[in-house]
Amino acid sequence: MGVVTIGEGALPTEAQLAAYARLVVEVGVAVRPGQRLLIDGISGGAALECAPFIRHVAAAAYDAGGSDVVVVYDDQALRRLGFERMADRSLPEPASWWAGYPNEHAQAGDAMLTVDGSDPRLLHGVAATRVAARTAARGARLRVSQDLVMRDAFNWSYACAPTPAWASRVFPDDEPEGATARLWHAVLHACRVNAADPVAAWRSHLAQLTDRAAQLTARRFVALRAEGPGTAIEIGLADGHVWGGGGAVAADGLPFAPNLPTEEVFTAPHRLRVHGRLRGTAPVEIRGEIVEGWTLVFRDGLIVEATATDGQESLERLLATDDGARRLGEVALVAGASPTRETGVCFQNALFEENVACHVAVGAAYPTTIADGRDRSRSELERSGANDSLVHLDLMWGSPEVDVFGVRADGSEDPLLVAGEWAT
Amino acid sequence: MGVVTIGEGALPTEAQLAAYARLVVEVGVAVRPGQRLLIDGISGGAALECAPFIRHVAAAAYDAGGSDVVVVYDDQALRRLGFERMADRSLPEPASWWAGYPNEHAQAGDAMLTVDGSDPRLLHGVAATRVAARTAARGARLRVSQDLVMRDAFNWSYACAPTPAWASRVFPDDEPEGATARLWHAVLHACRVNAADPVAAWRSHLAQLTDRAAQLTARRFVALRAEGPGTAIEIGLADGHVWGGGGAVAADGLPFAPNLPTEEVFTAPHRLRVHGRLRGTAPVEIRGEIVEGWTLVFRDGLIVEATATDGQESLERLLATDDGARRLGEVALVAGASPTRETGVCFQNALFEENVACHVAVGAAYPTTIADGRDRSRSELERSGANDSLVHLDLMWGSPEVDVFGVRADGSEDPLLVAGEWAT
Numbered sequence: 001m002g003v004v005t006i007g008e009g010a011l012p013t014e015a016q017l018a019a020y021a022r023l024v025v026e027v028g029v030a031v032r033p034g035q036r037l038l039i040d041g042i043s044g045g046a047a048l049e050c051a052p053f054i055r056h057v058a059a060a061a062y063d064a065g066g067s068d069v070v071v072v073y074d075d076q077a078l079r080r081l082g083f084e085r086m087a088d089r090s091l092p093e094p095a096s097w098w099a100g101y102p103n104e105h106a107q108a109g110d111a112m113l114t115v116d117g118s119d120p121r122l123l124h125g126v127a128a129t130r131v132a133a134r135t136a137a138r139g140a141r142l143r144v145s146q147d148l149v150m151r152d153a154f155n156w157s158y159a160c161a162p163t164p165a166w167a168s169r170v171f172p173d174d175e176p177e178g179a180t181a182r183l184w185h186a187v188l189h190a191c192r193v194n195a196a197d198p199v200a201a202w203r204s205h206l207a208q209l210t211d212r213a214a215q216l217t218a219r220r221f222v223a224l225r226a227e228g229p230g231t232a233i234e235i236g237l238a239d240g241h242v243w244g245g246g247g248a249v250a251a252d253g254l255p256f257a258p259n260l261p262t263e264e265v266f267t268a269p270h271r272l273r274v275h276g277r278l279r280g281t282a283p284v285e286i287r288g289e290i291v292e293g294w295t296l297v298f299r300d301g302l303i304v305e306a307t308a309t310d311g312q313e314s315l316e317r318l319l320a321t322d323d324g325a326r327r328l329g330e331v332a333l334v335a336g337a338s339p340t341r342e343t344g345v346c347f348q349n350a351l352f353e354e355n356v357a358c359h360v361a362v363g364a365a366y367p368t369t370i371a372d373g374r375d376r377s378r379s380e381l382e383r384s385g386a387n388d389s390l391v392h393l394d395l396m397w398g399s400p401e402v403d404v405f406g407v408r409a410d411g412s413e414d415p416l417l418v419a420g421e422w423a424t
Numbered sequence: 425m426g427v428v429t430i431g432e433g434a435l436p437t438e439a440q441l442a443a444y445a446r447l448v449v450e451v452g453v454a455v456r457p458g459q460r461l462l463i464d465g466i467s468g469g470a471a472l473e474c475a476p477f478i479r480h481v482a483a484a485a486y487d488a489g490g491s492d493v494v495v496v497y498d499d500q501a502l503r504r505l506g507f508e509r510m511a512d513r514s515l516p517e518p519a520s521w522w523a524g525y526p527n528e529h530a531q532a533g534d535a536m537l538t539v540d541g542s543d544p545r546l547l548h549g550v551a552a553t554r555v556a557a558r559t560a561a562r563g564a565r566l567r568v569s570q571d572l573v574m575r576d577a578f579n580w581s582y583a584c585a586p587t588p589a590w591a592s593r594v595f596p597d598d599e600p601e602g603a604t605a606r607l608w609h610a611v612l613h614a615c616r617v618n619a620a621d622p623v624a625a626w627r628s629h630l631a632q633l634t635d636r637a638a639q640l641t642a643r644r645f646v647a648l649r650a651e652g653p654g655t656a657i658e659i660g661l662a663d664g665h666v667w668g669g670g671g672a673v674a675a676d677g678l679p680f681a682p683n684l685p686t687e688e689v690f691t692a693p694h695r696l697r698v699h700g701r702l703r704g705t706a707p708v709e710i711r712g713e714i715v716e717g718w719t720l721v722f723r724d725g726l727i728v729e730a731t732a733t734d735g736q737e738s739l740e741r742l743l744a745t746d747d748g749a750r751r752l753g754e755v756a757l758v759a760g761a762s763p764t765r766e767t768g769v770c771f772q773n774a775l776f777e778e779n780v781a782c783h784v785a786v787g788a789a790y791p792t793t794i795a796d797g798r799d800r801s802r803s804e805l806e807r808s809g810a811n812d813s814l815v816h817l818d819l820m821w822g823s824p825e826v827d828v829f830g831v832r833a834d835g836s837e838d839p840l841l842v843a844g845e846w847a848t
Contacts, residue, residue: 036514038519048472048497054502055499055502067510067514068506069506069510070519071499072496075475075495075497078478078493081479081482081486081493082492085483086492087492089491090492095492097528098525101519
């Protein structure tokens with residue numbers, strides 16, 4: 001594609017918001033006729049300022065035949081105030097309904113959408129122990145819905161809607177409204193909303209990613225090896241692993257796209273077979289703090305050393321959530337040009353960052369990245385090497401300077417990514 | 425008091441919002457140290473636009489020692505969209521957590537606050553059957569918390585925060601921001617926030633109302649009689665009735681003020697002993713519709729005829745909720761000058777309307793308006809004549825043209841209100 005001019009001018013028009021909403025509803029969460037939709041702001045950061053976009057999403061969901069749209073907003077200012085001032089004993093004891101409401105929707109097979117507009121540094125300076133206490137309590141309660149989400153038991157998706165607070169972190173030298181306009185235009189470009197027919201553009205793009213994933217699965221690599229500045233690692237892959245990408249298929253047999261945008265193919269590492277050192281190439285938001293300059297050292301799959309130039313305590317708290325938080329649940333490859341990359345924007349949001357760079361996730365593996373994994377228990381999956389945890393957090397390590405190789409059972413290697421492009 | 429100039433100028437300052445929030449927290453809901461606070465927007469209409477005030481309330485609640493503040497916002501545009509577009513079968517089947525979350529807080533003895541900024545005509549033109557289907561389903565589910573609220577089992581309160589949508593109904597000729605500024609100034613005046621020490625002003629005012637209520641209880645009237653244009657009614661009072669007013673005392677023995685402002689004294693009518701005709705003197709909002717020009721005709725306590733010049737279907741739907749919705753649960757007397765009356769504003773919101781005019785409520789009686797009622801079962805209360813229902817809706821019939829008399833067991837009468845002022 002040609003040179004893209006991002007972010008001159010005004011906030012998106014109602015027509016642009018409506019087109020983006022339609023894309024999110026039809027291709028992303030893919031609401032089925034007669035299905036209820038939950039937009040879960042507590043889990044996902046649907047700030048009050050996302051309301052104009054969320055209203056378009058709700059209208060699009062009813063257009064698609066959705067039966068009921070339930071929206072829970074998150075007041076970001078109150079979230080921060082709560083973490084600052086809530087009683088210590090209340091942190092690990094949230095109201096039961098508040099901690100658990102997504103479970104009801106997950107068990108009913110409702111569609112679930114995250115609309116994220118959160119300030120990536122919302123909780124900057126708040127004690128990480130306080131944030132961890134509440135987050136862990138809610139995470140434990142949401143194990144039911146998290147497991148169903150990760151199995152694609154129903155259609156779900158994650159999309160973003162810029163807010164002034166988020167945009168001002170990305171473009172700190174701009175006035176909030178100007179920053180918001182710039183970030184909106186970057187998001188709409190990354191999501192191909194400016195294409196003549198965004199829905200058709202996505203269907204075609206998703207088909208290409210699905211094809212790439214199928215080819216990788218067929219090659220039956222036992223490991224990936226990555227090498228670059230500060231990075232020298234072998235990431236063993238789980239037995240019977242399957243590559244995913246280009247959207248997913250829910251238990252009802254119908255497609256949906258868990259992320260918009262998506263540019264990755266991904267699979268399950270083996271939880272015991274990761275060795276070496278990985279250096280981050282992008283900042284990562286962990287529970288309202290930005291972690292920068294991280295390096296992880298692995299031995300037999302376990303993170304034995306984790307350092308960061310900024311936000312190290314937030315990283316350590318996350319890794320301390322449970323045993324699985326110190327092991328990998330996903331490895332993803334991202335290559336070549338994409339609208340997301342064209343924006344040149346550092347979004348400070350995993351949805352975009354993970355689509356411009358190869359990454360791993362610490363924490364739980366997707367059952368669908370193991371053959372017939374959707375119906376296998378977590379202990380069966382673990383025997384294949386697929387990791388389990390309450391957390392799943394993407395950490396970006398890819399760059400044009402990091403090459404990636406596929407390793408076969410006999411030790412031979414094929415180049416996969418060279419200078420940031422697919423080798424084959 | 426002197427002439428009051430309402431609503432010139434700007435939106436309230438942060439200092440004014442903070443003072444109002446402190447009043448609501450310390451005198452209204454009176455958050456106890458260590459207590460959790462629920463601000464329930466689904467039941468009460470905490471529009472997204474109320475957020476700036478709600479954040480002050482949350483800060484004041486933590487200042488008062490509150491342990492956790494849980495806020496559920498209501499997106500008014502989505503509420504209307506849902507009623508317009510939701511599937512018919514979904515209307516009476518809301519998500520279980522959504523319908524029931526206040527019950528958990530009520531059973532835990534949390535403080536509960538309504539912050540209402542809703543558009544009084546939000547649902548204008550939506551089929552009343554659709555609104556009734558969902559409202560009845562949620563009401564049935566919330567019977568637990570409603571009963572605990574009406575018994576003052578814990579401290580709760582209801583306050584308002586103007587929004588552009590509400591203000592534009594009240595001042596339709598003004599620009600939204602100007603209308604919002606005017607309505608805010610009226611609300612702050614009605615709530616005595618401009619007093620030198622609003623908390624002290626309220627404590628003194630509440631004590632006067634409590635005194636008035638005690639005097640009325642001591643007089644042991646068996647009925648009230650009201651007479652004026654279109655109104656000729658005798659409202660029998662429940663056996664062992666007690667007059668309330670000037671705030672309440674929760675089961676923990678500590679005071680709170682269920683409404684700010686409050687200018688009323690009130691008690692329980694006898695559910696079987698109301699005879700005659702009552703003509704409304706103010707419009708009333710019923711489920712997002714304004715009902716105007718209503719007249720009710722009673723026989724043996726039952727409403728046998730209900731007419732309205734506008735919104736009659738909404739009124740009829742409400743009265744059809746259950747058997748108790750066609751009988752009275754409250755009669756309240758309001759007299760004399762008050763800051764609310766001084767504003768001269770028709771707020772189109774019951775919290776203010778009920779404090780400028782005598783009113784009745786159709787539906788449930790407050791157990792605390794029967795001697796020792798807090799601990800009596802609903803069937804015991806009913807034997808005293810106290811009504812029960814899923815609903816409780818205030819209907820204003822007072823004016824300077826309607827005089828009110830207290831009727832003794834021997835048939836003799838004392839004038840109570842003459843030309844809108846207390847006779848004694």
